[in-house]
Amino acid sequence: MLEKNNVKFRQSIVVRFSGDSGDGMQLAGNIFSNVSAEIGDIISTFPDYPAEVRAPQGSLNGVSGFQVNIGHGVHTPGDECDVLVAMNPAALKQNVKFLSPRGVAIVDIDSFKKADLEKALFKTDNPYKELGLKTQVVEVPMTEMVKAALKDSGMDFKSQMKCRNMFALGLVCWLFNFPVEEPLKFLKDKFAKKPAVYEANAKVIHGGYDYGHNIHASVSTYRIETDDRKPGIYTDVNGNKATAWGLIEAAEKSHRELFLGSYPITPATDILHELAKRRDLGVKACQMEDEIAGICSALGAAFAGDLAVTTTSGPGLSLKSEGLGLAVMAELPLVLIDVQRGGPSTGLPTKTEQTDLKQALYGRSGESPLVVVAALSPSDCFHMAFEAARIALEHMTPVILLSDAFIANGSSAWRIPEIGDYPEIHPNYVTPDMKGHWTPYMRNDESVRYWAIPGTEGFAHRVGGLEKDYNTGALSNNPENHERMVAARARKVALVANHIPELSVKSEGDTPADTLLVGWGGTYGHLYTAWEELLKAGVKIDFTQFQYINPLPRNTSAVLNRYKRVIVAELNSGQFADYLQAKNPKLNIKRINKVQGQPFLVSEIIDGVKTILEGE
Amino acid sequence: MKTNNQQYQPRDYKSDQAVRWCPGCGDHAVLNVLHKAMAELGIPPYKIAVISGIGCSSRLPYYMNTYGFHTIHGRGGAVATGFKVANPEMTVWQIAGDGDGLAIGGNHFIHEVRRNVDLNLLLLNNKIYGLTKGQFSPTSDRGFVSKSSPYGTVEDPFIPAELVFGARGTFFARGIDVELKISQEIMVAAAHHKGCSVVEILQNCMIFNNGIHSYITARETRADRTIHLIHGQKMLFGKDMNKGLVQDGFGLKAVTIGEDGYTLDDVLVHDAHCQNNFLHQQLAMMDGHDLPLAIGVIRDVEAPTYDACVAEQTADVTERHHFKTLRDMVLAGSTWEVK
Numbered sequence: 024m025l026e027k028n029n030v031k032f033r034q035s036i037v038v039r040f041s042g043d044s045g046d047g048m049q050l051a052g053n054i055f056s057n058v059s060a061e062i063g064d065i066i067s068t069f070p071d072y073p074a075e076v077r078a079p080q081g082s083l084n085g086v087s088g089f090q091v092n093i094g095h096g097v098h099t100p101g102d103e104c105d106v107l108v109a110m111n112p113a114a115l116k117q118n119v120k121f122l123s124p125r126g127v128a129i130v131d132i133d134s135f136k137k138a139d140l141e142k143a144l145f146k147t148d149n150p151y152k153e154l155g156l157k158t159q160v161v162e163v164p165m166t167e168m169v170k171a172a173l174k175d176s177g178m179d180f181k182s183q184m185k186c187r188n189m190f191a192l193g194l195v196c197w198l199f200n201f202p203v204e205e206p207l208k209f210l211k212d213k214f215a216k217k218p219a220v221y222e223a224n225a226k227v228i229h230g231g232y233d234y235g236h237n238i239h240a241s242v243s244t245y246r247i248e249t250d251d252r253k254p255g256i257y258t259d260v261n262g263n264k265a266t267a268w269g270l271i272e273a274a275e276k277s278h279r280e281l282f283l284g285s286y287p288i289t290p291a292t293d294i295l296h297e298l299a300k301r302r303d304l305g306v307k308a309c310q311m312e313d314e315i316a317g318i319c320s321a322l323g324a325a326f327a328g329d330l331a332v333t334t335t336s337g338p339g340l341s342l343k344s345e346g347l348g349l350a351v352m353a354e355l356p357l358v359l360i361d362v363q364r365g366g367p368s369t370g371l372p373t374k375t376e377q378t379d380l381k382q383a384l385y386g387r388s389g390e391s392p393l394v395v396v397a398a399l400s401p402s403d404c405f406h407m408a409f410e411a412a413r414i415a416l417e418h419m420t421p422v423i424l425l426s427d428a429f430i431a432n433g434s435s436a437w438r439i440p441e442i443g444d445y446p447e448i449h450p451n452y453v454t455p456d457m458k459g460h461w462t463p464y465m466r467n468d469e470s471v472r473y474w475a476i477p478g479t480e481g482f483a484h485r486v487g488g489l490e491k492d493y494n495t496g497a498l499s500n501n502p503e504n505h506e507r508m509v510a511a512r513a514r515k516v517a518l519v520a521n522h523i524p525e526l527s528v529k530s531e532g533d534t535p536a537d538t539l540l541v542g543w544g545g546t547y548g549h550l551y552t553a554w555e556e557l558l559k560a561g562v563k564i565d566f567t568q569f570q571y572i573n574p575l576p577r578n579t580s581a582v583l584n585r586y587k588r589v590i591v592a593e594l595n596s597g598q599f600a601d602y603l604q605a606k607n608p609k610l611n612i613k614r615i616n617k618v619q620g621q622p623f624l625v626s627e628i629i630d631g632v633k634t635i636l637e638g639e
Numbered sequence: 640m641k642t643n644n645q646q647y648q649p650r651d652y653k654s655d656q657a658v659r660w661c662p663g664c665g666d667h668a669v670l671n672v673l674h675k676a677m678a679e680l681g682i683p684p685y686k687i688a689v690i691s692g693i694g695c696s697s698r699l700p701y702y703m704n705t706y707g708f709h710t711i712h713g714r715g716g717a718v719a720t721g722f723k724v725a726n727p728e729m730t731v732w733q734i735a736g737d738g739d740g741l742a743i744g745g746n747h748f749i750h751e752v753r754r755n756v757d758l759n760l761l762l763l764n765n766k767i768y769g770l771t772k773g774q775f776s777p778t779s780d781r782g783f784v785s786k787s788s789p790y791g792t793v794e795d796p797f798i799p800a801e802l803v804f805g806a807r808g809t810f811f812a813r814g815i816d817v818e819l820k821i822s823q824e825i826m827v828a829a830a831h832h833k834g835c836s837v838v839e840i841l842q843n844c845m846i847f848n849n850g851i852h853s854y855i856t857a858r859e860t861r862a863d864r865t866i867h868l869i870h871g872q873k874m875l876f877g878k879d880m881n882k883g884l885v886q887d888g889f890g891l892k893a894v895t896i897g898e899d900g901y902t903l904d905d906v907l908v909h910d911a912h913c914q915n916n917f918l919h920q921q922l923a924m925m926d927g928h929d930l931p932l933a934i935g936v937i938r939d940v941e942a943p944t945y946d947a948c949v950a951e952q953t954a955d956v957t958e959r960h961h962f963k964t965l966r967d968m969v970l971a972g973s974t975w976e977v978k
Contacts (some may be wrong), residue, residue, distance in 0.1 A: 045817070254976075254977050258974045259850045275965060284721050304968060307725070309949070316746070323719060324725035326688075327722040329726075477685075477726055481685070483705050487711065559709075615887070
């Protein structure tokens with residue numbers, strides 16, 4: 024259920040710096056917008072000075088602000104801001120009205136003491152509640168950290184505090200992936216004659232930047248807006264929350280309890296957070312001792328009869344490989360969610376990539392096929408998490424859902440499903456009449472073994488990682504039997520293709536173009552926007568985005584082979600292109616790739632397509 | 640001890656699979672005793688799950704007529720934890736060896752003990768890797784010569800009990816494969832204990848480590864080198880039950896009643912239910928040399944179990960929020976309508 028039509032892709036962000044007029048907010052904002060302009064963004068700014076140049080410190084009248092809108096297609100400084108930096112309670116109070124309901128407030132928590140709150144005329148000790156602030160608040164001990172950074176500088180406290188703005192600037196640079204060196208160039212010019220002041224500010228900027236890095240701070244920088252909306256009740260979701268909710272929906276529709284075995288890892292941890300909160304809906308979310316225990320506890324829960332899930336990111340997926348192999352062998356329903364980030368190894372933990380595709384498809388010992396699906400957008404995470412769970416439960420197989428840092432943190436409006444929008448899920452249970460002649464690896468017509476929930480009389484059985492006899496389910500070393508079981512497991516996964524939607528192509532006319540633009544997963548918003556722009560520019564091109572990776576939709580080869588050329592755009596070195604090529608050796612595949620830990624820019628895709636077409 | 644309403648016989652817990660351990664392996668005895676203990680406990684086979692990792696002893700689930708899961712090396716504890724949380728009605732037994740449980744699975748072992756998951760963990764300790772044909776394990780003594788330590792190991796072993804106490808375990812018992820009755824007694828006690836019940840069984844590997852425990856287990860000297868601890872009873876041992884354990888400063892001492900002025904009154908009475916584990920640890924660390932090796936239930940105290948706490952908290956929180964469905968919960972948050 025992805026946003027089919029009239030997708031408007033917004034890639035701009037509004038940041039508002041606010042503080043006392045003596046806090047240097049204008050300077051921080053100015054530098055930030057100069058840096059943005061320098062690295063190619065279009066900007067629009069709006070300084071918001073107080074009437075009094077030096078109103079009493081910390082008072083409501085003394086608040087100064089600077090708003091900057093950065094991104095593409097930006098024409099105004101923005102009606103509301105996505106990130107509000109508030110150096111004190113007064114700044115928060117004065118500016119909270121500009122903060123988007125999806126935004127994030129960053130405050131210097133060291134300046135939120137009782138006296139500070141009183142100066143800003145707060146009545147209670149909970150300013151957020153008093154302001155009705157429901158968005159995320161990041162509390163940063165800026166004063167303390169600036170003090171610590173400058174303890175050897177010889178500066179007095181008052182001078183040190185003048186550098187606090189640079190700490191905020193450093194943190195914001197981290198959030199938007201601006202190189203920390205850029206603002207330093209501006210400061211160097213500004214303080215050319217005061218090298219000591221420059222050194223102090225540089226130190227503090229680095230401090231803010233490193234703080235963001237250390238706490239893996241991230242904010243949503245991405246939204247899909249749709250203007251042709253289906254009637255209904257809407258709420259805002261980011262991809263991680265939507266994923267958690269999709270799993271809960273699947274638990275309700277399958278009448279199984281939801282178990283999560285997980286271990287914190289950026290950028291997947293928010294799914295654990297949300298599911299831990301949803302104990303109010305009966306979710307059993309367990310934070311385990313490591314990634315391996317995450318998947319293994321989930322496997323135990325799957326064997327016990329729960330809808331079992333484990334969540335992770337790339338390095339965690341590596342640790343879970345052996346557990347996935349056991350899930351393949353024991354033929355248990357399991358959902359693994361991989362919120363992809365830049366790799367290999369620790370790589371770029373907060374940045375987005377699509378580089379785990381081959382690991383998801385092949386990263387196990389032996390012949391171990393499993394189902395791989397991918398989510399297209401924040402709200403599609405709900406749908407695909409539901410799908411992953413449906414396929415796992417109905418086909419007794421592990422399913423990997425590939426999300427990524429970009430859609431996990433990105434947000435979109437999401438229509439809350441009406442009762443009946445999502446189908447009932449029917450796991451392949453044993454039935455009472457099977458008692459006596461049932462064996463654990465007996466299969467239905469679609470090669471799916473039956474699920475006997477422990478505690479059921481007459482169905483006590485053993486499963487495990489050793490190969491089993493096709494008929495009896497007992498341990499077996501028989502060579503022909505092993506080959507037969509390998510084929511049965513592969514057939515089961517291949518037949519899932521009968522239970523997923525066919526691939527649909529977006530095309531301007533009735534007849535297909537010569538060229539098909541192909542993507543998969545979280546690049547949907549960029550590719551869609553690029554496709555629209557290409558059509559406007561007169562380029563004849565069709566577009567499709569894959570959600571189901573293994574098995575592919577049944578009509579995939581038929582669709583792809585209609586085109587003279589297929590351009591696969593992905594945030595890796597060509598993993599999906601390789602996969603499609605292997606399955607369709609004669610297909611003329613061209614590639615657009617980017618591996619920078621950053622999403623595509625729409626212009627990159629447009630230029631990439633044009634270059635390919637011109638080169639032929 | 641037999642319960643009155645014994646509906647089940649040991650054979651009801653036995654699967655039809657041929658047992659494939661080597662002749663003379665200590666695992667055979669453990670398996671038979673487990674069948675008997677289960678019959679004594681009288682829990683229906685379909686209400687029991689036996690979960691293991693990888694290794695000789697981890698084959699055990701295949702020989703049980705219960706629900707069973709033979710998982711991957713070292714991970715039995717994590718699988719068992721998820722299983723018990725998902726399905727707390729089931730009685731869970733975990734089978735691990737010294738390599739499986741304390742080397743590759745060491746992390747899961749200490750955490751399941753720390754969380755106090757309500758399961759019974761049989762740790763079969765033969766101080767060797769058998770399935771891979773004879774490498775030293777984390778319980779092998781320093782200097783132990785094996786295929787992977789031809790010049791002797793240069794590392795100290797784990798004492799399993801010490802790990803259990805370090806992880807704040809609530810139950811620890813020890814048995815030896817040749818003492819069938821005591822093994823059955825401690826398995827039953829482990830099953831009755833709510834929480835993570837660790838039962839270490841010293842077990843012989845005929846092929847790769849034959850006689851590793853014989854200093855303790857040899858028939859002639861066993862009575863003098865072991866002490867069977869029973870809650871509420873004097874700590875007496877020896878062929879003639881005339882030796883006892885007494886407190887000696889900060890530690891323990893073995894004495895002979897009637898010698899050096901010691902009387903029966905001086906002998907300590909075992910208290911397995913004492914919350915303070917100081918003396919339990921001292922008892923568990925005795926190794927059969929200066930002091931007799933302790934077998935029986937050494938520690939058995941009550942504490943909240945992880946699985947029950949998850950279930951209680953879930954019941955409590957769902958009651959307080961009374962959302963019936965995801966839709967209820969989402970609609971209670973901030974929303975807007977498109978008409």
